[in-house]
Amino acid sequence: xxxxxxxxxxxxxxxxxxxxxxxxxxxxxxxxxxxxxxxxxxxxxxxxxxxxxxxxxxxxxxxxxxxxxxxxxxxxxxxxxxxxxxxxxxxxxxxxxxxxxxxxxxxxxxxxxxxxxxxxxxxxxxxxxxxxxxxxxxxxxxxxxxxxxxxxxxxxxxxxxxxxxxxxxxxxxxxxxxxxxxxxxxxxxxxxxxxxxxxxxxxxxxxxxxxxxxxxxxxxxxxxxxxxxxxxxxxxxxxxxxxxxxxxxxxxxxxxxxxxxxxxxxxxxxxxxxxxxxxxxxxxxxxxxxxxxxxxxxxxx
Numbered sequence: 028x029x030x031x032x033x034x035x036x037x038x039x040x041x042x043x044x045x046x047x048x049x050x051x052x053x054x055x056x057x058x059x060x061x062x063x064x065x066x067x068x069x070x071x072x073x074x075x076x077x078x079x080x081x082x083x084x085x086x087x088x089x090x091x092x093x094x095x096x097x098x099x100x101x102x103x104x105x106x107x108x109x110x111x112x113x114x115x116x117x118x119x120x121x122x123x124x125x126x127x128x129x130x131x132x133x134x135x136x137x138x139x140x141x142x143x144x145x146x147x148x149x150x151x152x153x154x155x156x157x158x159x160x161x162x163x164x165x166x167x168x169x170x171x172x173x174x175x176x177x178x179x180x181x182x183x184x185x186x187x188x189x190x191x192x193x194x195x196x197x198x199x200x201x202x203x204x205x206x207x208x209x210x211x212x213x214x215x216x217x218x219x220x221x222x223x224x225x226x227x228x229x230x231x232x233x234x235x236x237x238x239x240x241x242x243x244x245x246x247x248x249x250x251x252x253x254x255x256x257x258x259x260x261x262x263x264x265x266x267x268x269x270x271x272x273x274x275x276x277x278x279x280x281x282x283x284x285x286x287x288x289x290x291x292x293x294x295x296x297x298x299x300x301x302x303x304x305x306x307x308x309x310x311x312x313x314x315x316x317x318x319x320x321x322x323x324x325x326x327x328x
Contacts, residue, residue, distance in 0.1 A: 028219040032197050035178035035221055036301050038100045038129045042292055042326050043073030044305040045104065046092070047230065047315020053083060054312045060095035062316045067099045069323040075104040075134075075304050080142040084110065086119040093127045100129075104200060104225065104304060105136035105182045108156060109143050113163035117172050124177040134200050134223070135160065136182030154187045161195045180221055185253060189215045197221050202306065203248045205278035206294040207261045213299025224300040228281040228288055230307035230318035241280040242271050244308060248279065281305070285325035292326050 046062060048054050054062070066074050074092065078085035089101040106116065120133040137157045140150035150156065161181070183189045183199035189212055192199035198221025201212055209224050216222055227244050229237045248254055255268055258275075267275045281288035292303045305326070307315045 029176075029197065031176045031178045032219065032221055034129050035132055035197070038072070039102070039132065039223070039302040040072035040100075040327075041296060041301075042071070042303050042305065043075055043100075043102070044071055044319050045075045045077060045307060046312075047307045047310050047319075048076075048312055049309045051309070056091055058312060059088070060091065062312055063092045063096050063099060063101075065316050066319060067096045069320045070327045071099070071319070071323065073100040073102055073132075073302070073304075075102045077104055078107045078110060080107055080109050080138065080145045086111075086116070086123065089131060090123055090126075093123065093130055098130070100132065101127075102132035102134055102223075104134045104223075105138075106134060107138045107142060108135060108160045109138055109146050109148060113160045114166070114168050114172075116160075117164040120177050120179070121173040121175050124175045125173045128175075132178045132180065134180050134182065135196075136200075154191060157181055157188065158191055158195065161191075178221060180223060183212075184257065186215065193217065193220055198223065198301075200225060200304075202304075203227055203251075203254070203279060204257070205261065206291075206298040207278075208257070209295045209298035209300050211261075221302075222300050223302045223304060224295045225304045225306050226281055226291065226295060227279060228305045228307055228318075228322070230310045230315045232314065237282040238276070241276050241282040244280050245271050245276050285322045288322055289325040289328070 063074055076085050076088050085103045085106045089103060092101045123131045137153045143150035178197045180198040180200050181192045181196050183192045184201045189199050193216050199212060199216060200223040202225025213222055229240045231237055231240055263275055281291045295303045
């Protein structure tokens with residue numbers, strides 16, 4: 028096991044959360060700083076930031092949040108490969124790590140064809156794009172990056188991408204899958220790689236029908252490429268998928284009481300996850316942070 032993976036396991040802790048900032052209405056830098064400070068005060072050791080193409084830069088955002096907090100680890104989930112050249116991603120991640128030792132994790136992913144088109148590129152295959160990007164990050168450059176090692180993981184929900192995470196990165200980040208998939212991924216990665224699991228949670232006002240909201244979240248997941256087939260391979264039936272029965276919904280989404288959410292987190296950790304990331308969906312910043320504050324005593328214990 029590399030020193031970078033050992034330090035990442037210590038820095039990340041068992042449970043983190045996404046900064047609940049939707050793509051459609053970006054909160055100001057000041058609002059994001061305040062949210063990160065609240066998350067740190069609630070006891071979270073890691074906050075994750077996402078990235079589309081355009082609108083914001085995840086590495087810049089990470090730098091802002093690192094500067095605003097004292098001990099918080101900031102991780103990208105996921106920095107989009109179409110947003111910057113591979114050598115730029117490497118240089119930026121290395122500089123953040125030098126400035127804030129053991130407080131930054133770089134998560135990378137190939138995104139979608141429409142995102143490639145936004146920057147005038149062609150999306151051929153996700154696995155090919157990711158393999159090439161990782162290789163280019165490590166190529167010699169006449170302008171060298173800061174010589175520090177940082178943890179590098181990739182978004183991986185399929186067997187080929189998980190194998191690439193095992194062979195060419197420090198670990199994998201699957202998202203929106205049940206604990207059985209976490210166990211399967213751990214077996215594929217082996218014991219010495221990072222396994223970060225993204226888990227959907229329902230952040231809603233008190234009194235909301237969180238079970239119905241969880242069903243809607245699952246319905247969106249099922250429309251993504253490969254999700255249905257992957258769940259079938261895990262033993263879910265066509266009836267489970269079409270009816271979105273209680274077992275399926277409870278395996279995929281944390282909803283209900285804080286104890287209910289913590290129970291699903293614990294299932295992922297027992298299945299082999301090093302770290303579980305709570306993903307609140309498209310919610311407002313303040314409501315999302317308030318929800319994470321309510322969850323903290325249960326999920327962080």
